[in-house]
Amino acid sequence: MIEFLDGNEAIVKGAIDAGCKFFAGYPITPATPILLGMMQELPKVGGFAIQAEDEIASIGFCIGASMAGKKAMTATSGPGISLYSENIGLAIMGETPLVIVDVQRQGPATGSATKDGQGDIQFIRWGTSGGYPIIAISPTTVEECYTFTIYAFNLTEIFRVPVFLVSSKELSMTRQRIDWSRIEKPEVIDRKYLPEDANEYKPYYFENIDDVPLFSPFGGKHIVRYTTSTHDEYGNLLTTPEKIQIMMEHLDKKINEEKIKKYFPHIVKFDKQDDAEILVISYGITARSAIEAVELARSQGLKVSHLIINLLWPVPESEIKKATIGAKTIIFPEMNNGQYVLEIERIVDKSKVKIVRINQMDTTLINPRKILIEIIKNNGG
Amino acid sequence: MAIVKNAVYMKEVELPFCPGCGHSQILPQLDKAMAKLNLDPRKTVLVTDIGCVGLSDQYFNVSAFHGLHGRSITYACGLKMANPELTVIVLMGDGGLGIGGTHFINAARRNIDITVIIFNNFNFGMTGGEHSVTTPFGGKTATTYLGNIEYPLDACSLVQAVNGGFAARSTIFDKNLADLIAEAIAFKGFSVVDVWEYCTAYYVPRNELNKEKMMKLLETYGFKTGIVHKVERKEYIESYREVYLNQPQKQVKQISLDTEFENNLTQKTEIIIAGAAGQKVKSSATVFGSSAILSGLYATQKDDYPITIMTGHSVSEIILDKKEINYTGIESPDYLIIIAPEGLAKVKRIIQSMRETSTIIIDDNLVSLLPDTKAKVEIFPFRKTANAIDRFSITILSLATFLARTNLFPIEALKKAVKLTQKEAIAEINLKAIDAGAKLVEEGAYAK
Ligand SMILES: Cc1ncc(C[n+]2csc(CCOP(=O)(O)OP(=O)(O)O)c2C)c(N)n1
Ligand code: SF4
Numbered sequence: 001m002i003e004f005l006d007g008n009e010a011i012v013k014g015a016i017d018a019g020c021k022f023f024a025g026y027p028i029t030p031a032t033p034i035l036l037g038m039m040q041e042l043p044k045v046g047g048f049a050i051q052a053e054d055e056i057a058s059i060g061f062c063i064g065a066s067m068a069g070k071k072a073m074t075a076t077s078g079p080g081i082s083l084y085s086e087n088i089g090l091a092i093m094g095e096t097p098l099v100i101v102d103v104q105r106q107g108p109a110t111g112s113a114t115k116d117g118q119g120d121i122q123f124i125r126w127g128t129s130g131g132y133p134i135i136a137i138s139p140t141t142v143e144e145c146y147t148f149t150i151y152a153f154n155l156t157e158i159f160r161v162p163v164f165l166v167s168s169k170e171l172s173m174t175r176q177r178i179d180w181s182r183i184e185k186p187e188v189i190d191r192k193y194l195p196e197d198a199n200e201y202k203p204y205y206f207e208n209i210d211d212v213p214l215f216s217p218f219g220g221k222h223i224v225r226y227t228t229s230t231h232d233e234y235g236n237l238l239t240t241p242e243k244i245q246i247m248m249e250h251l252d253k254k255i256n257e258e259k260i261k262k263y264f265p266h267i268v269k270f271d272k273q274d275d276a277e278i279l280v281i282s283y284g285i286t287a288r289s290a291i292e293a294v295e296l297a298r299s300q301g302l303k304v305s306h307l308i309i310n311l312l313w314p315v316p317e318s319e320i321k322k323a324t325i326g327a328k329t330i331i332f333p334e335m336n337n338g339q340y341v342l343e344i345e346r347i348v349d350k351s352k353v354k355i356v357r358i359n360q361m362d363t364t365l366i367n368p369r370k371i372l373i374e375i376i377k378n379n380g381g
Numbered sequence: 382m383a384i385v386k387n388a389v390y391m392k393e394v395e396l397p398f399c400p401g402c403g404h405s406q407i408l409p410q411l412d413k414a415m416a417k418l419n420l421d422p423r424k425t426v427l428v429t430d431i432g433c434v435g436l437s438d439q440y441f442n443v444s445a446f447h448g449l450h451g452r453s454i455t456y457a458c459g460l461k462m463a464n465p466e467l468t469v470i471v472l473m474g475d476g477g478l479g480i481g482g483t484h485f486i487n488a489a490r491r492n493i494d495i496t497v498i499i500f501n502n503f504n505f506g507m508t509g510g511e512h513s514v515t516t517p518f519g520g521k522t523a524t525t526y527l528g529n530i531e532y533p534l535d536a537c538s539l540v541q542a543v544n545g546g547f548a549a550r551s552t553i554f555d556k557n558l559a560d561l562i563a564e565a566i567a568f569k570g571f572s573v574v575d576v577w578e579y580c581t582a583y584y585v586p587r588n589e590l591n592k593e594k595m596m597k598l599l600e601t602y603g604f605k606t607g608i609v610h611k612v613e614r615k616e617y618i619e620s621y622r623e624v625y626l627n628q629p630q631k632q633v634k635q636i637s638l639d640t641e642f643e644n645n646l647t648q649k650t651e652i653i654i655a656g657a658a659g660q661k662v663k664s665s666a667t668v669f670g671s672s673a674i675l676s677g678l679y680a681t682q683k684d685d686y687p688i689t690i691m692t693g694h695s696v697s698e699i700i701l702d703k704k705e706i707n708y709t710g711i712e713s714p715d716y717l718i719i720i721a722p723e724g725l726a727k728v729k730r731i732i733q734s735m736r737e738t739s740t741i742i743i744d745d746n747l748v749s750l751l752p753d754t755k756a757k758v759e760i761f762p763f764r765k766t767a768n769a770i771d772r773f774s775i776t777i778l779s780l781a782t783f784l785a786r787t788n789l790f791p792i793e794a795l796k797k798a799v800k801l802t803q804k805e806a807i808a809e810i811n812l813k814a815i816d817a818g819a820k821l822v823e824e825g826a827y828a829k
Binding site: 001002003004021022024029043044046048049050052053054056057059060061062063064065066067068069070072086087090113114170173174175176177217218219220221222223224225226227228229235236237288289291292364365367368 | 422423424426431438439442443444445446447448449452454455456457458459460461462463464466467483484486487621625626628630635636637638639667670671674678679680681682683684685688706707708709710712
């Protein structure tokens with residue numbers, strides 16, 4: 001099967017194939033086609049799709065539906081993520097499986113409403129109070145929009161934490177030739193349920209601090225408590241400092257690079273060239289400019305490696321460390337004011353590596369030549 | 382004080398509220414109402430808002446969802462949509478009603494089958510007695526210390542305004558409160574009970590509120606008590622089932638764009654089509670891209686048009702290559718097809734950047750508007766020719782001309798894509814347009 005599809009269409013297909021049964025959204029370019037697609041497709045599989053009165057209701061509906069046992073997704077762009085903010089915290093606190101698609105556009109507030117950008121990268125990580133982690137994965141092609149949507153569902157179901165699928169206008173709204181026979185279809189994994197015959201349900205019970213509690217839906221065989229407040233294993237308000245500490249550590253420790261890697265094997269894509277001292281690091285749509293730049297450089301006899309980061313949060317630090325061994329220069333193109341490069345600067349030894357930022361915020365894709373120029377400039381130290 | 386004895390769903394433990402707090406009086410009535418309906422604790426969810434009222438759910442042996450301030454109705458709706466078997470009861474304060482007003486109005490408007498009980502004590506208890514949307518005019522609160530200068534909201538009228546299902550008002554002095562709550566819960570559709578009560582910590586002492594004064598307030602504002610509004614109309618989830626879930630399943634034909642034709646592409650080729658709203662630029666570009674894929678090529682397409690979609694430019698960018706296309710930006714296209722002045726205006730900068738090796742293919746009416754360019758220029762009577770068929774067919778017609786001129790892949794592929802992807806009536810017109818477009822080249826109707 002060969003089709004001519006865009007990223008948003010692929011995300012809808014991925015969601016349906018992952019078993020998504022609930023979607024709520026509020027129209028916003030460039031994410032609206034996902035809302036429209038889900039309204040078309042979900043009824044066909046017995047699911048529920050709704051245009052909510054605003055983004056707060058969108059994510060609120062999803063959280064409710066998810067806790068009643070449905071796989072749920074919402075999709076928006078930067079302004080909508082802003083309105084999701086408090087509920088993202090709720091989903092973290094209540095350990096709610098939920099896929100959030102962010103089809104980024106450029107700039108703060110309304111910004112360049114129909115144009116591309118990658119400016120939400122730090123925002124999605126730090127966009128809710130408390131500072132507790134989420135997972136964010138970032139496709140670079142229409143094919144990956146499909147597969148990563150399925151992975152996003154798997155990850156959110158397994159870890160019971162909101163998972164962001166980070167797209168952007170150019171990825172979501174550019175058609176591309178898709179050959180389905182060559183596309184990976186990940187195995188679909190569902191959340192772990194408490195056996196129905198268990199007498200008692202402790203909704204937030206975990207044995208080891210990094211375990212994920214077992215799920216039992218509202219309306220199922222058990223009485224369920226869900227709460228926005230710091231809670232004990234029963235979901236009752238906690239006030240003892242030592243217990244609060246454990247609960248908070250649990251939220252922090254239940255996800256990490258190693259655990260995620262088991263369920264999402266594509267956390268990075270490292271195209272290594274032996275003896276290369278230049279490393280290009282990229283993610284999302286910009287990775288595709290970087291791929292061309294690296295091809296061009298190599299065709300000119302230059303040595304350069306390329307690391308594409310697909311797991312943005314939590315930062316795949318050990319993969320980044322591995323990839324940066326031997327690098328004298330790191331070139332990092334981003335369609336923002338220099339955001340993910342901060343993570344790289346945090347991880348590498350800055351006294352040994354020069355970091356070159358390419359930050360383009362004019363809404364257009366970064367031209368591979370712009371990256372090539374930096375590769376040439378930095379060749380040979 | 383308050384330990385509720387002989388309750389059915391409530392735990393026999395002390396409630397956390399201040400002495401005399403109305404919350405402690407409403408909850409046992411809720412318990413009675415639930416008992417009257419014999420609700421299954423596993424199928425019943427108390428969704429609590431934030432505020433003192435938000436502490437309530439912990440005292441019931443039923444499922445509970447304690448969410449964010451003002452958003453309790455959204456979780457309730459989500460739970461209900463996911464599992465319509467649930468009985469979903471929202472307990473919120475007048476604070477929650479204010480901050481979550483839009484959810485209240487929209488849940489009522491949709492007539493979704495949840496019940497909202499407003500613990501209306503005229504101020505925010507939990508945060509220290511600040512005014513709320515229901516604080517009476519002149520009411521003294523922490524933030525209206527000289528008297529409230531705003532007027533109170535009538536929640537029941539709001540429901541009425543959007544024709545929601547059921548709205549009732551009551552007070553903690555009402556002997557029938559439990560029955561009223563039970564009726565609201567049993568109602569199939571959206572229901573609210575606005576219960577007027579005491580915040581003994583703040584509103585009562587600051588305003589010397591008593592039963593008499595509360596009754597007087599009801600009178601002053603003409604706020605009715607009892608069932609204020611009730612209409613039988615289809616519940617939201619039922620409607621969704623009827624209209625969407627049971628929609629007739631259309632047979633969608635799966636279309637695969639398998640390689641069927643040869644191509645003569647030698648390098649990555651970038652094409653821009655600059656037209657106007659109403660010329661079917663976007664959909665024709667998709668047909669064109671599909672035809673390239675039918676010819677064994679890789680293709681990408683992106684579109685640009687103003688938000689006001691029925692007016693102004695409509696520009697599509699297509700890239701063709703023999704291999705996967707990574708970078709999809711076009712700085713200076715190989716081919717630029719111009720079929721409308723709006724499109725031309727949009728691509729002016731591009732025209733100036735085009736190289737000698739590139740080609741502009743333009744409608745004869747627009748030549749005079751063309752700025753200086755290094756590109757070769759070919760002129761065709763697109764508009765005139767298309768108008769003889771159907772003026773909307775101008776884009777596909779011009780693309781056929783382009784194909785006939787460049788021979789990148791066969792015209793037949795374009796026809797096949799039209800047949801595969803378009804409805805018969807439209808396909809017929811487009812096939813005619815393709816023939817006409819190709820003929821323009823055969824006739825040599827171009828000039829340099
Ligand atoms: C977004 C947000 N803003 C503010 C608060 C602080 N807050 C907690 S309770 C409350 C008001 C509660 O008043 P009401 O709903 O009337 O309930 P009551 O305490 O009277 O039972 C507020 C504003 C909050 N929790 N969340
Ligand atoms: S502060 Fe007011 S609302 Fe809260 S418990 Fe005390 S009396 Fe009740």
